[in-house]
Amino acid sequence: MAEKNRVIGFDMGGTKMLAVVLDEKYEPCGQAKVRTPVGAGNKETLEAIVSLIHEALDEADAKTKQLAAIGIAVPGPIDREAGRVISMPNVDMQDYALRDKLEEAIGVPVVLENDVNAGTYGEFVAGAAKDAENVIGVFPGTGVGGGIIIDGTLYRGRTGSAGEVGHMIVDAGGWRCGCGKYGCLEAVASKTAIAKDLVHLAMKGQSPTVLEKAGTDIAKIKSKLIRQAMEAGEKPVVEVVERAAWYLGVGLGSLVDIFDPDLVIVGGGLVEKLGDLYLKPVEKSMRAHSMIDSDVGLVAASLGDDSVIVGSAALAWREQE
Ligand SMILES: [Zn+2]
Incomplete structure (x- = not known):
């Protein structure tokens, strides 16, 4: 089995979504970005997330089987234990089991986090x-x-x-x-x-x-x-x-x-x-x-927008250890 030496940090913003593939030192290897779909609903937004992750993997020349985890940060309250998004003021996703759906779609452990918590953690890890x-x-x-x-x-x-x-x-x-x-x-x-x-x-x-x-x-x-x-x-x-x-x-x-x-x-x-x-x-x-x-x-803070990416990736990876 290939070594699981890559992790994805995903920042689901109100205007754009960004997926970054990172290595063990949380250095970026490739990324993909897209406008957050408007009026798309849960399922279509999930599809956009999945294809963005595949695009980022291609950019990084990496395979799904190399992924240790995916950390996804969302701009709103979550139910962490259930892996559910409760609501997001600027993203069309509500009351949705994002963690399980995304795990199902990609086949990699997913950790869901609030974006500011992730940002703070990113500054702690690398900022x-x-x-x-x-x-x-x-x-x-x-x-x-x-x-x-x-x-x-x-x-x-x-x-x-x-x-x-x-x-x-x-x-x-x-x-x-x-x-x-x-x-x-x-x-x-x-x-x-x-x-x-x-x-x-x-x-x-x-x-x-x-x-x-x-x-x-x-x-x-x-x-x-x-x-x-x-x-x-x-x-x-x-x-x-x-x-x-x-x-x-x-x-x-x-x-x-x-x-x-x-x-x-x-x-x-x-x-x-x-x-x-x-x-x-x-x-x-x-x-x-x-x-x-x-x-x-x-x-x-010193990482700017990268803090959310690094933080969500690090939280996801450390949870697998
Ligand atoms: Zn208030």
Whole structure:
């Protein structure tokens, strides 16, 4: 029998799906990418996943029998034990036994994981948190995702849903969150929350940069545009970003007190585009809001989108050992 020396990391995103074949060192050997099918339903989406995996194997010049496992990361809640996708806001798959169906189709063990948990684990395996044992990962973007690693193991909780730091309440009775609660971290610190405030500024003529480049279209307010407005010296924009950063620090301060981690990593588009303009106020607020005298480091994630691929692959492979 051929040696099982390859693993697949699969990132099922809301706009694109990416399959990467990796070797034992989690170095990529070949990949394939496709737009996530819209309105396809469970079965057709599965078919798209299967053919993308075969395409990636071809690109890597690898055979199915070389695969130790497939790790698939999905952007939504899962039932880990049952290997089921519960729902995904941006992918047309619901209440579906993805793990078993995919195992059946390819004949290789499949491990299903939430994408932010996978991303945090990827940073732990090969990125910014490589030398840490206890890690809090937080990824502010459209929402605020998170992952928790304790003693070198991804903490999943009873159902596999642990690590939802974005739904920690930091402003009880505050803004309504997408999840239905009020005052979640996500409702005040996500990129969406920032963009919502920037639309107001644009309407009031307080951010000429945002008004010129995005008008009042919230979808057009990307992290890069936020940076441009800050660099143009638009003070109200700086205030909005620093307020969101402050809130993120409020949440992180509590997490530091609860977990006493070795390292906190912050990833996602805001961090990649804004860098210290964002991270410094987050760090200041985190330290102001933590009680224990921790000198815990706060660093930017380093793998970008690759973290999900590496993390899902590593989780899948390590589960076979
Ligand atoms: Zn929430």
